[in-house]
Amino acid sequence: MTTTASVVGGTGFTGGELLRLLDGHPEFAVVQATSRSEANKTVGGVHPNLRHMNLRFSDPEDLDSVDVLFACTPHGVSMERIDRFRDAAGTVVDLSADFRLPAAEYYDDHYDGHDRPELLAEAEYALPELNRENLPGADLVAAGGCNATATIVGLLPLFGHDILSGGERIVVDVKVGSSEGGAGGGAAASHAERSGVVRPYAPTGHRHEAEIEAYLGTSVSFTVHAVDMIRGASATCHVFPDDPVSKGDMWGAYRGQYEDEPFVRMASGGGGVYRYPEPKAVAGSNVAEVGFEVDPPNERLVVFSAIDNMMKGSAGQAVHAANVALGFEETTGLAATGFHPIGSP
Amino acid sequence: MTTTASVVGGTGFTGGELLRLLDGHPEFAVVQATSRSEANKTVGGVHPNLRHMNLRFSDPEDLDSVDVLFACTPHGVSMERIDRFRDAAGTVVDLSADFRLPAAEYYDDHYDGHDRPELLAEAEYALPELNRENLPGADLVAAGGCNATATIVGLLPLFGHDILSGGERIVVDVKVGSSEGGAGGGAAASHAERSGVVRPYAPTGHRHEAEIEAYLGTSVSFTVHAVDMIRGASATCHVFPDDPVSKGDMWGAYRGQYEDEPFVRMASGGGGVYRYPEPKAVAGSNVAEVGFEVDPPNERLVVFSAIDNMMKGSAGQAVHAANVALGFEETTGLAATGFHPIGSP
Amino acid sequence: MTTTASVVGGTGFTGGELLRLLDGHPEFAVVQATSRSEANKTVGGVHPNLRHMNLRFSDPEDLDSVDVLFACTPHGVSMERIDRFRDAAGTVVDLSADFRLPAAEYYDDHYDGHDRPELLAEAEYALPELNRENLPGADLVAAGGCNATATIVGLLPLFGHDILSGGERIVVDVKVGSSEGGAGGGAAASHAERSGVVRPYAPTGHRHEAEIEAYLGTSVSFTVHAVDMIRGASATCHVFPDDPVSKGDMWGAYRGQYEDEPFVRMASGGGGVYRYPEPKAVAGSNVAEVGFEVDPPNERLVVFSAIDNMMKGSAGQAVHAANVALGFEETTGLAATGFHPIGSP
Amino acid sequence: MTTTASVVGGTGFTGGELLRLLDGHPEFAVVQATSRSEANKTVGGVHPNLRHMNLRFSDPEDLDSVDVLFACTPHGVSMERIDRFRDAAGTVVDLSADFRLPAAEYYDDHYDGHDRPELLAEAEYALPELNRENLPGADLVAAGGCNATATIVGLLPLFGHDILSGGERIVVDVKVGSSEGGAGGGAAASHAERSGVVRPYAPTGHRHEAEIEAYLGTSVSFTVHAVDMIRGASATCHVFPDDPVSKGDMWGAYRGQYEDEPFVRMASGGGGVYRYPEPKAVAGSNVAEVGFEVDPPNERLVVFSAIDNMMKGSAGQAVHAANVALGFEETTGLAATGFHPIGSP
Amino acid sequence: MVDCPECGAGVDLHDDLEVGEIVDCATCGAELEVIGEGPVDLDTAPELEEDWGE
Amino acid sequence: MVDCPECGAGVDLHDDLEVGEIVDCATCGAELEVIGEGPVDLDTAPELEEDWGE
């Protein structure tokens, strides 16, 4: 029996990626994709890769009843419309920041507050590598932020394997592609202005600092740069542990954490062209690559993490979590590997 | 019962793509991938997207017995080693130019002759849109050239629908990505020299002229430009028919030809950003996009065609043809759609 | 004694390039740059390369009196404001299409007509390679279109050297960068949608067909593709002469035409990486590269031409023409060569 | 009276850039450019932007007598050939690492030792912002490393303005273009493998750590990533001072340091698209952009620095230093600004 | 199902579309205006001569 | 199956490898030299300080 699904915000970048994933997912049938601006137009008119889909956008005011509703709207929309979403669907998976943080204070400090703080305790953070045990049966699931996901997946093994305890200095230097900004975009997002950049776009105070702190229990010095790719987020974490850590300790921690994870892959040195995590190597897949080096003279660990922000960083993570929540085999619909060669994906 | 497969030339670009496709294909099991330079190394050490595969390259001198052998070697290797390939496998699918052309003269005129001209009559051209009826049971299959494929798929409907008969003037202006050159590459293929180019790399005399002439029965004025993408080939065909052709005539021809083709998609005008065929829109998929405009003042038809050279232009076409040859459902293992957004794929 | 200059439309792409050129030009002093949207802001706030200039944008309603006014506004603005421009300046150099075409009918057929058709006879076409003799003393100069310039410079030697007479079939297949669209841009111009494209954006009916016809006296079958670069226009002209033409004939024509031209350079075969004209090789300079091959089997000539649309295709051409009009040494302020290596400029 | 100059290693990337700069420099006349591989070929055959130069490569064994010899050879060549270089020229400017570090131990620790350690004390570090007073009359000048230059220019104001004293924690996360690797390049430098990357290529232990330590007196935790541009190096310095530092303190330090520097420009917040230093904004120019933010919650300063590695990071710096050494006006031949718009330069 | 006036392919639509609404054809992409209801009737939409890209 | 001396993961190999051959570890990518046969024994291969990219 197929599970019906709708995508609110279907013209957007994450919405389009979700439509692609759900269309290829054997358990789901997409019955609705909403758009205010493109209502009645075919999904393929916006997403050329989906020209084969026999589906037209419809108005978000008229939500069909479905099993799962995926909300792919800008921050603030889901918290306002959450009751209507839950009326329409037994399970709501939200890709925005609206239900990601575990307490109202985070929204007071880093956003403009929250309309429905009482629901925050109900919501489950989607990242299975962190929160798998709480997802089965969850009916409000909040997919993580893309930069936060890259960072959390990179640093997680250091906590709980006696390497970090939370008070250490961590610098996270992130490089991201232009799809992070969504389909809207302004002058800075034009091809002429955005091509070839290494552009500091969030030097300090990025909101994902809060998400990382909430889920890893550590503060991080976070800076994000826009670089010339469309898909992809890459986090370089410069970590200063209190005590010396060997490469063997690191392998123990990372293999211990991730050996059985279907969507985390190690890339840490060795030969060839692709020695450490790279967005290029995971583009189009739900895989996160993680790797590291130790730097004894500087008493530093360097951890690299790379994801496709459209996949592990949003739509793929959402489907992964939905698979767990609904009891499907975890990797269903997410088995596609990346590509080689691939350009600036 | 799975069908066993081997890939000769597994470190190359088409070889890597075939490994990806076969690995995800429910009917095939990859038992061997050869390399002279990387023998004993893991497939994932060269193709980072295949790090999950439990396979090491082995020497092409020691061929395993398999059901299907895919040869992904430079021009000249297959014609020399064809007997050993056929000893090892019941079906040989060759991606090089060695068995593509139907007669020895083509090789005398455009290459350095042919070692085994008597086999040319046995070989079947892989492109199902052109040669589907002869593929079932074929045991020597020759995948088409990428630029030739883009051109043939674009022009095919004009022949046989009373628009062209073969003597008309046709200019084909092609734009291609860097993966067409294979993993080797020289100075011109370095990132610094190859980025951002619009570089005429085959102004005249490209060998695919012969392939197009052999299969469409028309000569074409062919020019190829390198542009800044990795995957993709785009052919713009400027066609001068003897008699006026209306847009309705064109739709009739193209819909008539392609309505039931699983891997050809029309994109011809309309609204939105993606109005005509684009490599970006098909990257990562086996789809060919075709479209056209009519230009009455210049008595011209303009036909656009776009493919991913790694897929429809080589490895995807090879698997498509193998599916037909072996009696599998045609689209098996090739259902993946493209991506949106996607950069310079 | 310095010549004073103003730039109307100073926030735009051609306006910014003009400011850069005039700022480095020993004969000119820039006294005004206009903008409606950025009035009172520094020029460097929009054009980061001009942060050293001590100049703020001012309102285009308040034009200073200057020797030369450069108009860098969208089509339609100059024809409406031409009297005010001429009141403010002894010489007006217009970069838009408003005074490019020699007769009102062109505007009726290809644009929405013309407000001041009587001025068309007064205006001089800026391209010195075509119209040098009429420029000295001209007080209304119209810079050519970028794609038209690339095409005209490529084809010009074929006329007047007994190769073409005007009735022959010519296909012009153009590839352009995103700066051609100006600083405005919409959804199709965003980095995510515009990166990595080979996108047919003007399949037929491009307005520059008229400009080429007006100045070369031949009709051309013209198609323009957007490709992944910012600066640059490359025209590939497929030409079908009535009689056979040898490579020697071609060299004679091209050397005869261009030997003494300071801003035209031949690149036609030979060794190395850069054998034919490429936008990359001329980016940042006012140079046009031209080159060719002959294709006897197809009775075809292939002519390649490459320019930087910001330079030879607009601002550089405008300064070049102004130099000639005002009697300065032709190359003044335009001597900068291109770069090597350079990416996607 | 012109000063004669030769370029050893003239086919390389920095050698080509030097030829471009010297060719446009009013004080210099280039009399020789060497190459082993391209001897007797024209300079324009390798560097298409220099097709107008009337110069052929000659063998590096036959050095002409000149006033200034610029050595643009890989590490190790200059230390071996230094006597012959000095025989040929009164002033030697070396762009390699061979004379950059002030003492033999650095070479023992970070390279394979030094052949001529006694010359290290004679050599002057080229960066005028750091070492201007020692350059006039210097006859052995060593241009800085590109990543070191970006970092030193970024951090310099923090020392000597009471913000840092040398023991503080500093993380330097660098992003560089592909021209840093020189014209050689291997598999990892091919267009297909190198496009679109965020690739950690020197996770730890980069040799420029030593150069920074030698000239700033501080150790830094240094990591370099390859990103998709050709020219450009961008350093993000995450700095942890012992005491709180205000934005005013920072402006004081940076303005104090750089107000009169002709080739350093501040970009630190504000509006528009280009708010912080970006390689794109300085590409093609000798300008270094520097800027910063303060991050009180993390007790961090973030300093950004961006240069064109071909200019400020090598050839431009070399000419700048030569200007000072020879007593020319400092900015001679280096006045060209960057471009806007410009792609991935 | 109604035929596209541009390319002739069938266009799949809800029946509750109103006159004046714009839809696109899934085959040719043409923008089509609903000119009649129940059953839906379509005509090519007046082309917006918009600037498309450059 | 033999353990990787670098990361500790199991390394899957044919038994007919010869001493001196170089393999890589599928987990950490380390280049490993075969230093004993039947069963295969591995050690970290001497690192080629090659130029890797830039």
Ligand SMILES: NC(=O)c1ccc[n+]([C@@H]2O[C@H](COP(=O)([O-])OP(=O)(O)OC[C@H]3O[C@@H](n4cnc5c(N)ncnc54)[C@H](OP(=O)(O)O)[C@@H]3O)[C@@H](O)[C@H]2O)c1
């Ligand atoms: N892009 C990423 O990498 C990424 C990663 C992780 C999380 N996210 C989060 O995912 C969400 C979507 O991001 P995106 O990049 O897909 O954005 P986007 O491309 O801008 O798409 C937003 C979508 O929401 C619709 N929409 C906007 N306002 C709406 C409203 N008031 N009511 C109903 N629909 C509305 C828009 O369509 P119409 O205007 O046609 O209705 C559009 O389909 C955001 O919250 C973002 O923070 C994004």
Ligand SMILES: NC(=O)c1ccc[n+]([C@@H]2O[C@H](COP(=O)([O-])OP(=O)(O)OC[C@H]3O[C@@H](n4cnc5c(N)ncnc54)[C@H](OP(=O)(O)O)[C@@H]3O)[C@@H](O)[C@H]2O)c1
């Ligand atoms: N790239 C495309 O877009 C494309 C499209 C259509 C058709 N093709 C055709 O497909 C074939 C492969 O192209 P490619 O782009 O994949 O090339 P490639 O990347 O250069 O790969 C060639 C492969 O062949 C192996 N090889 C080379 N010489 C060999 C020999 N003598 N014996 C055994 N193996 C040998 C190489 O590996 P080792 O050196 O490690 O053995 C490598 O794995 C060519 O014939 C090409 O024309 C390519």
Ligand SMILES: NC(=O)c1ccc[n+]([C@@H]2O[C@H](COP(=O)([O-])OP(=O)(O)OC[C@H]3O[C@@H](n4cnc5c(N)ncnc54)[C@H](OP(=O)(O)O)[C@@H]3O)[C@@H](O)[C@H]2O)c1
């Ligand atoms: N881009 C090219 O490659 C190229 C090549 C050849 C010719 N051209 C032609 O050159 C002209 C400028 O092109 P562009 O690419 O520079 O365009 P752009 O980047 O869009 O700039 C247009 C400029 O005009 C100003 N402007 C717009 N409407 C105006 C009005 N009604 N009155 C006064 N100022 C107005 C705008 O500034 P504010 O809105 O701030 O006032 C802006 O500074 C166009 O006619 C174009 O066809 C362009």
Ligand SMILES: NC(=O)c1ccc[n+]([C@@H]2O[C@H](COP(=O)([O-])OP(=O)(O)OC[C@H]3O[C@@H](n4cnc5c(N)ncnc54)[C@H](OP(=O)(O)O)[C@@H]3O)[C@@H](O)[C@H]2O)c1
């Ligand atoms: N690229 C940068 O961004 C950058 C920045 C700062 C400093 N540097 C330093 O500048 C130097 C040159 O770098 P590059 O990027 O220009 O390198 P490159 O592109 O590889 O060029 C090296 C040049 O040296 C010549 N050469 C090589 N070995 C030689 C030898 N034994 N004797 C004489 N000539 C020899 C080569 O030409 P032939 O083989 O034809 O003789 C070639 O012209 C290096 O030391 C590099 O570390 C580079």
Ligand SMILES: [Zn+2]
């Ligand atoms: Zn239609």
Ligand SMILES: [Zn+2]
């Ligand atoms: Zn290992």
